[in-house]
Amino acid sequence: KQEVTQIPAALSVPEGENLVLNCSFTDSAIYNLQWFRQDPGKGLTSLLLIQSSQREQTSGRLNASLDKSSGRSTLYIAASQPGDSATYLCAVATGNQFYFGTGTSLTVIP
Amino acid sequence: DTGVSQDPRHKITKRGQNVTFRCDPISEHNRLYWYRQTLGQGPEFLTYFQNEAQLEKSRLLSDRFSAERPRGSVSTLTIQRTQQEDSAVYLCASSLTLVSEQFFGPGTRLTVL
Numbered sequence: 001k002q003e004v005t006q007i008p009a010a011l012s013v014p015e016g017e018n019l020v021l022n023c024s025f026t027d028s029a030i031y032n033l034q035w036f037r038q039d040p041g042k043g044l045t046s047l048l049l050i051q052s053s054q055r056e057q058t059s060g061r062l063n064a065s066l067d068k069s070s071g072r073s074t075l076y077i078a079a080s081q082p083g084d085s086a087t088y089l090c091a092v093a094t095g096n097q098f099y100f101g102t103g104t105s106l107t108v109i110p
Numbered sequence: 111d112t113g114v115s116q117d118p119r120h121k122i123t124k125r126g127q128n129v130t131f132r133c134d135p136i137s138e139h140n141r142l143y144w145y146r147q148t149l150g151q152g153p154e155f156l157t158y159f160q161n162e163a164q165l166e167k168s169r170l171l172s173d174r175f176s177a178e179r180p181r182g183s184v185s186t187l188t189i190q191r192t193q194q195e196d197s198a199v200y201l202c203a204s205s206l207t208l209v210s211e212q213f214f215g216p217g218t219r220l221t222v223l
Contacts, residue, residue, distance in 0.1 A: 004152070031208055031209045032209050034211065036214075042216060042217075043201060043214040043215055043216040043217050044153070044201070044203075045214075046211050046212065046213060046214075049210075049211045051209060089153075091152070091153075091212075093208060093209065096158060096165060096166045096208070097155045097158070097166065097168075098143070098153075098155060098212065099155070100145075100152030100153045100154070101152050102150065102151055102152050
């Protein structure tokens with residue numbers, strides 16, 4: 001069974017810092033990996049989708065990379081803002097299912 | 111298209127009662143997923159549909175849970191004889207294909223007293 005781990009579980013940074021969130025998975029036979037953000041009491045908002053054949057995807061201040069062979073993905077957030085405060089989740093598509101990590105809770109301090 | 115919608119947003123019920131949740135996916139999406147999320151955890155897969163066919167169910171899913179999608183669009187998730195451990199947020203998502211982006215609804219928060 002696919003296991004997805006996210007480190008750190010929580011992160012607090014001052015506004016303006018660049019930061020990296022990590023996601024690792026045990027089974028490299030994935031179709032894709034998707035990063036989401038979740039605000040308290042809300043559903044998930046899709047940030048980036050990386051197909052298994054891709055190495056990275058970029059959207060605005062966000063850059064996600066994928067190293068399938070080592071079972072790792074990173075989400076890079078540039079010039080963090082208080083509005084980036086949320087829980088960030090990664091999910092991998094394996095077989096017919098998506099497997100989620102437990103998330104990284106990010107707080108950006110003004 | 112306004113995205114994936116779910117209702118109700120909140121449901122409080124007493125132990126032993128049956129509850130049903132509804133999910134209305136993005137119209138052209140033929141894949142629909144149900145997940146359950148508890149506090150501090152990522153969403154846990156429950157089941158998924160390709161059009162009207164339910165193709166996979168989690169082995170963790172109790173037989174008190176049933177889902178259907180009779181016309182390949184709106185889906186319902188029913189929990190019979192609810193128990194306190196069923197308290198969670200139930201999330202619905204849809205996508206065009208397996209390798210496409212998943213879009214989530216706002217979820218239904220279930221509290222079983």
